[in-house]
Amino acid sequence: MRIKSIETYRGAIPLHTPFKTALRTVTVAETIIVKVTCEGGIVGWGEAPPTHVITGESLASIDYAIQSIFKSLLIGETLQMREILFQKIENSMVRNTSAKAAVDMALYDCIAKQADLPLYQLIGGAHEAIETDYTVSVNTPDEMVQDAKNYIQNGFSVLKIKVGKDQIATDIKRIEAIRNEIGPDIQIRLDANQGWQAKEAVRAIRRMEDLGLEIELIEQPVIAYDLDGLKYVTENTDTPIMADESVFSVYDAKRVLEIGAADLINIKLMKSGGIHQAIKIAKVAEAYGVECMVGSMIETKIGITAAAHFAASQPNVTRYDLDAPLMLTGDIANGGISYKRNQIKLGNAAGLGIQTIEEKYIVEKS
Incomplete structure (x- = not known):
């Protein structure tokens, strides 16, 4: 063929x-x-x-x-x-x-x-359905609280909250306001998108720990190339730290895991160069006993369908950040994954199940 x-x-x-x-x-x-x-x-x-x-x-x-x-x-x-x-x-x-x-x-x-x-069965077949979080964009604390409430009302039980754009004190106020409003049963994970320095990240995370905000994980608190800083944050906080932009390749993952710079790895197909290399990253992480999340950029249903099939194929991928198509005003593809509130269904069609655009x-x- x-x-x-x-x-x-x-x-x-x-x-x-x-x-x-x-x-x-x-x-x-x-x-x-x-x-x-x-x-x-x-x-x-x-x-x-x-x-x-x-x-x-x-x-x-x-x-x-x-x-x-x-x-x-x-x-x-x-x-x-x-x-x-x-x-x-x-x-x-x-x-x-x-x-x-x-x-x-x-x-x-x-x-x-x-x-x-179906692709996920061909390359692994670890899960038949997966659950995505929903991302809360950086805004004023009041806007973020309202967004968080809306997403919960729409059936999402895990929120990924963007921080790192303003002063850390403002970020803490945002998270405290959201946690106070939504209660203790909703999982909160934070993504700083490289927005903090190592020492201030430690101060902020410790403060959130002291406040009992129950943060599931902190994603990429420091600039991508600062592996020493990432390691410092990981070693000096109790909250799990996830590497995102620090890991593009299997070699990046190996380095991060060798030095203990992070507790978790976020794999994105757009960083790894596709499914073939992403599988290698997942297997290296699995060898170190490290769980992974599969995330995405702002992609349409085509890319997210591929990411979901990869995520469902690997046993050590335990977290999913695949909400991008829900942010769009339309679907560019017919077929592929489908959403039922926070559940992503992969379907039984061969390949990705994409039919037309x-x-x-x-x-x-x-």
Whole structure:
């Protein structure tokens, strides 16, 4: 089963409300969609959003990587030699991890369709359904409290709260106000998006511990490259610390785990370069006895479906941050995962289960 063609589309879907973190504000989900067509009419789908502040990629750079680098390497190659395909993608360019991920997930979609299995079953089959959190953007304490209440009323029992944009005292006020309003039964996890310094992070986390705010975990409290700072925070607080932007590759994960810089790892396909490398990161973490979360950028249902299938395939992936499609005003894809409140259902369709894309969200075709 050989690869016949690789096409790219530029898509855009507005968000219901702006998504705000310590790093950026997003109002429109822009993305590059990939369509891989193989002999026999098998079609695989993938996507890559431009997340400049994390991966350094743009719409133009993603499209260039796919059309000018990956396409010539893959056309005519067979799905049966999958390791060669993924090795070619990984070795053809440094970084450019989102572009790699888009092609990687489209190839996995084709491979699973050829096998006539849902992708999560083909690559592991650890879970049949998973539960996502919902993210509370950085806003005023009153706005964040109201958002948290709304998400709980809509059936979410785990909230991921963005902090790190303002002074830490303001962050603590935000979390205290939310906890006081929602009570003790809702799980709260925090994401500082690299917004704190190591010592102030320790002071803040200890203060939240003393206040009894019952934070499940703190994600990426310090700048990505500061592994010593990350280790300092991990060693000097009781709350579990999760590495996110500090871990792009299996080598990053190995380094973080070797020095004990974090208690948990957040794997994102757009950081790892796709499912193939993400599986390796999960297996390294499993060898160290470390659990993982699977997260995402602001992606459409195509990318999140791939992330959900990867997450459901691995036994040490125990947390899921896959709420991005719920923030959008429409679905760019027909098929794929479905949501029932906080539950993500993977379905029984072969591959990712993506059938077609909605033309009304397509801005340009390459």
